[in-house]
Amino acid sequence: MVLSKSTTEPELTSDWPLSHKAVRYITPDSLTRQLSLHPLSQHCYPLGFGYYPQAKSHQMERHQHVDHLLIYCIAGEGELQTQQHQAAVSATTITVGDFVVLPRGLSHQYQACKTNPWSIYWVHFDGVLSDTYVQHLLPEPSTIKLSLGLHPELVAGFDTLVSLHQAAYQLNPLIYAANHLTQLLSLVAVIKPQLQAEHFDxxxxxxxxxxxxxxxxxxxxxxxxxxxxxxxxxxxxxxxxxxxxxxxxxxxxxxxxxxxxxxxxxxxxxxxxxxxxxxxxxxxxxxxxxxxxxxxxxxxxxxx
The missing domain is CATH 1.10.10.60 (Homeodomain-like)
Structure with missing residues (x-):
């Protein structure tokens, strides 16, 4: 797969089975509309989230990326390619502790490493302040990968978010998920300067x-x-x-x-x-x- 195809083509994904430990939750359109209008969630809300452990053969290609996507790799490796407008394709390896933010409008494709497939948490999100949250994390638009390492608090935060799939399709748990998502985004913003300070006491x-x-x-x-x-x-x-x-x-x-x-x-x-x-x-x-x-x-x- 390459990113130079027409942006009118649909996204391509692999036909791979979820393992029994994997979670994939997609917010129904009816609840998405409610979240986008509710004053406690309209600022930033999840469109879908999940956890893929050892996701062998997992891959995705998007030419029209209409929301924001987070990927947090906690094991294994993957490959990511991105392209902004007509710029050259940028490729990078995603490994343990990497936190990837793919803003809306950024064409991309990614896939798990064949010999050492990644284990990832992922969240698609939107909202009236979602662009602002992304800009807060990525003041430099060219930087989409943050090497945060494995942070127990961050892993626990994603576990909490993913566990909310058990509430099925109820509004109140999703309002909680929306607010928990903003806590996760804010936590990453706190972790970043701690990493920058490693060589500065x-x-x-x-x-x-x-x-x-x-x-x-x-x-x-x-x-x-x-x-x-x-x-x-x-x-x-x-x-x-x-x-x-x-x-x-x-x-x-x-x-x-x-x-x-x-x-x-x-x-x-x-x-x-x-x-x-x-x-x-x-x-x-x-x-x-x-x-x-x-x-x-x-x-x-x-x-x-």
């Missing part, structure tokens, strides 16, 4: 910030603690946390300030000094910028 940096929360820190100190230049340190830190090191340090300080305002009777000036700010007015302005209200109002609000 983020916990060491955060620990240094906590140790110095009552004073000040220089970028040079933090960068030196992980043997990086200031430029590369700031770039890596922001990629992992979404904030610059200084912003994150300030947020930690304001979090500590909230704790002190909640649980002690210290004057605001004392809270300010305990966090390394000699100017209480500057501290109050900073607190309002981060928390949204001045520290005095925050204390009244939290104490009712």
């Amino acid at each position: 983020l916990q060491k940096v955060l620990s240094n910030m906590q140790k110095n929360i009552h004073g000040q820190l220089k970028l040079e100190q933090l960068a030196a603690s992980v043997n990086l230049s200031k430029y590369h340190f700031c770039k890596r830190f922001k990629a992992l946390t979404g904030h610059s090191p200084i912003q994150h340090f300030i947020h930690l300080k304001m979090q500590r300030a909230c704790y002190l305002l909640d649980l002690t009777d210290q004057p605001i000036s004392a809270v300010s000094h305990s966090l390394g700010y000699e100017d209480a007015y500057y501290f109050s302005r900073l607190f309002k910028r981060v928390i949204g209200i001045p520290p005095r109002e925050y204390r009244k609000l939290k104490r009712g």
Whole structure:
């Protein structure tokens, strides 16, 4: 099979029998319409899901991909080819721990390895926010494979989703499935930066910030603690946390300030000094910028 055929051709799939341990659930059209209209599921809902263990001879080819597809490989291997519009065909091997996201509109074909067939979880999904969830996972459209490894929490999440096929064709279990699916997608977004941090000791940096929360820190100190230049340190830190090191340090300080305002009777000036700010007015302005209200109002609000 090749992906250069006319996009008007129907999808091609192998005629292979499901094993007794396999699960394949397809959401009926009537329930799909209900899920697409229900306020608790319309954001993102499954069109079908399943689990194929050691799926020998499993293969699929789609030229018109109208929804989104997740594939999580937990054993064995498979081959994947994709093509966007008239671009060259891209081929990749899928192996244990690979999480594949195939967005709508992306022509593709895949098949299990003949000598070491894969075991996979899969989910087709749609919804008014489904594109946004995909973009959240794949900020780089050219990247569709995430090497996440075998995560027990992720495997357990897919097991829970697949187990819902036992509820047959009932709306409420599928609403639960829809919300569980968004949890899975959000979990993958959490796992990704953990992997990116493998060669960057983020916990060491955060620990240094906590140790110095009552004073000040220089970028040079933090960068030196992980043997990086200031430029590369700031770039890596922001990629992992979404904030610059200084912003994150300030947020930690304001979090500590909230704790002190909640649980002690210290004057605001004392809270300010305990966090390394000699100017209480500057501290109050900073607190309002981060928390949204001045520290005095925050204390009244939290104490009712």
